[in-house]
Amino acid sequence: MAFFLETLLGGLMAGMLYSLVALGFVLIFKASGVFNFAQGAMVLFAALAMARFSEWIPQWTGISSLLLANVAAFVIAGAIMFVVAWLIEFLVLRHLVNQEGATLLMATLGIAYFLEGLGQTLFGSSIYKIDIGMPKEPIFVLESAFQGGVLINKEDLYAALIAAVLVAALSVFFQKTATGRALRAVADDHQAAQSIGIPLNRIWVIVWCVAGVVALVAGMIWGSKLGVQFSLATVALRALPVVILGGLTSVPGAIIGGLIIGVGEKLSEVYLGPFVGGGIEIWFAYVLALGFLLFRPQGLFGEKIIDRV
Amino acid sequence: MDTQKIVLSVNGIEVIYNHVILVLKGVSLQVPQGKIVAILGGNGAGKTTTLRAISNLLQGERGAVTKGSIELRGERIENLSPADLVQRGVVQVMEGRHCFAHLTIEENLLTGAYTRKSKAEVAANLEKVYAYFPRLKTRRTSQAAYTSGGEQQMCAIGRALMASPSMVLLDEPSMGLAPQIVEEVFNIVQDLNQKEKVTFLLAEQNTNMALKYSDYGYIMESGRVVMDGAAADLASNEDVKEFYLGVGGGERKSFKDVKSYKRRKRWLA
Amino acid sequence: MLYRENGQFKTTYRADQQIFPILQDRIVVGLFLVFAFAAVPLLASDYLFRAILIPFLIISLAALGVNILVGYCGQISLGSGAFMAVGAYGAYNFFVRVPNMPLIPALILGGLCATFFGILFGLPSLRVKGLYLAVATLAAQFFSDWMFLRIKWFTNDSPSGSVSVADLQVFGLPIDSAQSKYWLCLSILVVIALLAKNLVRGAIGREWMAIRDMDVAAAVIGIRPMYAKLSAFAVSSFIIGVAGALWGFVHLGSWEPAAFSVEFSFRLLFMVIIGGLGSILGGFLGAAFITILPIVLSQALPALTRLFGYEMGTAGVSHAELMIFGGLIVWFLIVEPHGLAKLWAVAKQKLRLWPFPH
């Protein structure tokens, strides 16, 4: 029982971490109808910037406080992501107004390659460390109820909290503000949005910026867990079933989807895996998402796919 | 016409789609302040393209203005973004509705007021649109995609009005609307024109209505302006009567007895 | 005015329905085929064959298959790697388990295994659409990765899970030299491309495209979405499966599941998009772009920087390569969002009007 709880909790936390990456996808999809293939690369890029600057700043300035160095590195990395967002809009998106999803998807792929190359050129391709002082040792709760207690990973717990806050803030932003509405309008129809005076350029910079910051937070947390290295970009693939299950257009969906996928894949791996030789969690996550889709083809919270004649 | 103040003047523009398809071959037209100007012409004449060129929505269609100039109150506007134009009070109602499918009718309308910062003004505009189109009010919470064709058309027009424009480019506003509503739409146009001094440039197939309500008209054929003149003059022109009003030879012909041969248009000769 | 179709009047619909109705096209394609079959084997080096041409042909074949599903039928698939793997392992099992199994039937049977697998994972497409469908196909991808790693039977109980084939023959001719492999792949590609072209310009092709463009309207004119989608999955995964079998048998010779990884699937999809969705030619162009360009870059870049007296390390080269590659993708899309094939078509149209601009 204690173990079941542990697995469940582990799944929930892992799910929250996926949500954080998934959120980036949702943001950009929601605001421009683009499936942003570069999200993984953005996470990597942002994390690399953060890791290297938190290492460089003490060297350059002699600041010895970890907190100060980290805050400065975060700010610089955030600024870099802003510049990236602006460049993406200026060099790419602006020229692809009103194009089909597949075209834009390809463009984000080009961006992904570019960022991967640029990130490694600027910041190197070794494993780097982000140390934001997350506690690494586990804690045990409910020791009275279960022998040995239930293990909880504090680092995951903090990460989950940060993810939750971020998601809540973004949900409010989308649902309640005029900009949020404009973003949704842009996703539906670029041209019509332009025709009523929504400045696409500015909207896109804003969205990519927000997505950049979300990528930075995701990169920071994943990076502090795993170390910053090229493979960080591949967490995007783990986050994909989360986005789809939650619905490409739903911010809360990213969270719920994350929790379901997280729990589902951990439980399946731990309880079913041993019978079939293990290693099933990744396809199980996808099959799980698929199972939900068969009932709700637009994901749990996604906007209904409209086809009307 | 030169006595009036010209808000918009299009001077000999050429438009090419996809780098190869030449669609507009030197179109010029003027829209005087506070007037209603109609562009008439058959399918494929280039009406929509002209409006897109003015509102700078060509880019998304991979089209470009390659020659000529467009001026709004003396300012060259070819290089502005559509959003800049809306800031300057020029709004286009696109052909084929283009409502935001996932947004509700009311959200669609509110997005139309994106450039308006005053809450009171937005609320007032919303009320005004609902007053013009009561049908929209009853459907305000439906997602636009699930409303009928005509409701979407009303939504698109209403959405443009939400921006408190000083000039509206209307592309086939009457399409798909019931006759009563068509009448209403034109009444609204007239209303806004007279009361709020909004200038209109409209591309219309419903020539009858268009000429009845507008001050001046241009007739386009295959990318060129072939005829222009005061609306009343056009309405009494024999060719226009025959081809656009369906009343050639004085009598309105029944659709049942249309001849299966066609007379060549004089200006194509 | 070189490229003029004026004066080439078609007097029968048969003539008008040819694959290449314009005379110049026919001549160019004919010359190209002669060149590919006869001249290339004389000119190309072993490296060109083994490292570029053979993989290019096989990948083009796979891209062709992907294009049928994604480009023509509009079903986004990220599981192409899985279909290739099923084709490869299917063919492998027939090849090693059935005594004296000839190569070509083994390839076809491999393709049929992929067809079956494709239909199975195509079933969700009846309900799930667009990007959401990508999840179904990714499920296929990860499932096949897992299956071929975990289920020993598929790998003929090889302890490491990697398999290999030897002794390839077609009609008694050994397929071991680079030329023979090239001819084999080229012939298969030409035959399948021709068949595929026939399909996409025929009734079934119209059904696929109709489903892609507007499925409700398609249903109303009597097209059954189920039949159209599943047949697209079937045909496409057959072709991809054959390509996978060729990739394993002819190109790699010995492989593990990672040879058909999810990156492969992504790359195939990208080829099709950058080449041009819904265009057979586009598949070839896309395959060339995505497979050959990085190789060219990796060799050209150091040479280029050396000209400026700067020695670039391989790491620098590969990073620069990534950036240039990404930049080029974006650039091509900006020039022509509908892919290289469209770019080619526009160029042809310009040629047609040349020397007049419009």
Place this chain on the structure above:
Amino acid sequence: QAKEQFFPLLSYRTGPYAPNGVPWANGKQDYLKMVNARDGGINGVKLTYEECETGYATDRGVECYERLKSRPGVAIFDPQATGITFALTEKVAADKVPLITLGYGLSVAQDGQAFKWNFPLMGSYWTAADILIQHIGKKEGGLDKLKGKKIALVYHDSPFGKEPIPLLQERAKMQGFDLQLIPVTAPGVEQKSAWLQVRQSRPDYVLLWGWGVMNSTALKEAQATGYPRDKMYGVWWAGAEPDVKDVGEGAKGYNALTLNTSGQQPKVIQDILKYVHAKGQGTGPKDEVGSVLYTRGVIIQMLSNEAVRRAQERFGKGKVMTGEQVRWGMENLALDQKRLDALGFSGVMQPLSTSCADHMGSTSARVQTWDGSKWNFSSDFIQADEQILKPMIKAGADKYLADKKMTRRTAADCQS
């Protein structure tokens, strides 16, 4: 025509495995530079090389191979990746170039009578697994003490990670311990469920068969789930600096196999610093010189050079060797302690000698332990148990030959 022996260097400096691939590649390249600078090549034959980036991907590896294989004077290939090794195994036989896979690749390829062109020098995953079990047995106070114990293998879910399983199963049967298999999906960034399983079954030992980012992630997850690091044993690909450095204190007590020492003291490393880095010609940063994987790169290159040198002894000193001749040299290496000392490798590695039947040359490795800032040896060199390995290798090789419809090499062929 200048006399040049060409070494194609397949490497990966980008992608998920770059942190490990870079020092490895640098070691090889620096050693080549050093030999050219110090000795002027091998008996006057200059050594040239060209790097080709594979990104650890099989198809790009094949492309690199095809590109470089026909260069004049090409000596030997080291693909640096298991997947590429599989794809090249057939090709090198046709092209007659030897394939060196030091410490990786196919375990059965030790049987040189079946695998004429493969050289898994110094160890395979079977020897590695065997040595680890022996070491653990010793710690427990005898192999018989393993009875009833539980050992988990956390492995990279690929042929690389699966390779040790047959041997471990064999050992489990013999020693009566419980073997638990826990795969980790490549590249190994998400391992939570693997470690939940570890936490559930609480194995006495965990064997870690990882590469690249999987290793440090495993250590971090072990820390997060409270699994004692000193009960963890990694293969020699999970025992380099990049694997533990960024875990730091959290990896304290973690053990891993090693084929070689690390550090900058050995003479060969000093030579590299002197002849290459001091002149500003080092391939990578100076402080990476002498790290675990760097030194392994140096060893691989040294062995390749020695194969060339050995071949020259037979086929003509001062000549450029063909791939076939280098293969003979590789098959007839005899590096005793004296020779190693002369080469500047004293203490760096064990002596090794190959033969037609044995393409591995040496099967010993030792265990090292991370103390939070550096690696320390915690065992002597341990030799894998021939008794167990031999029959397994024979059986595997025979199956391979049967599948391929080939026969064992004859004694005459061994002389060629």
Place this chain on the structure above:
Amino acid sequence: MSKKIGDVILDINNISLSFGGVKALSDISFNVREHEIRAIIGPNGAGKSSMLNCINGVYSPQQGSITFRGQTFKHMNSHQVAVMGVARTFQNLALFKGMSVLDNIMSGRNLKIKSNLLLQALRIGPAEKEEIKHREAVEKIIDFLEIQAYRKTPVGQLPYGLQKRVDLGRALAMEPQVLLLDEPMAGMNVEEKQDMCRFVLDVNDEFGTTVVLIEHDMGVVMDISDRVVVLDYGKKIGDGTPDEVRNNEDVIKAYLGTSH
């Protein structure tokens, strides 16, 4: 011109359809006779298009049934409807955007294609002949609609009015017995409307095709239709000959207004 109006071919019985709170159709009944031109009119949002969607099987009505040639269905299946010979055009163009005009119209004949996948791939003998036979039929339609010049143009690039024609062409290619037209003349000027009317009348005349027509242009409706149904917010408020409808108080109030 005398044409023989036959028996009831399509009978709509008490159809009700609602979406959430919106009652798009409530208890609608009317019938369509063979060879007639039957118009459906009504204000925007009255449920006209929804009615066609029910006939086509795009929507499933919650209540009521549809009888087609004596067979009664609770709900129609799109494919089956097409097989039974009902074709349709759409209000918001539903053409296959990526295909050429020719392919769009050819796709209308897909139901008639008999050769299987393999034959099509090889394109030998019967498959090729079949293709050519259908091409001939389609070319007739193209001639008829006067869109020869656009044969190979992707429909997405055509101006709106021509797209409408292609849409009609696709429906005609099915050689339907019943043709449902949803605002075929929206966005056309008088001249073009005259053309369109001519097409509709010709089809009706020559092939005896039954036509169900939704249209807002009263001139057209009154001139060419035999009988008219009037819907208003889901309810039927009138049914009869054009003259009857024109003089119906309710209809005038709800739809026609005073100007007509």
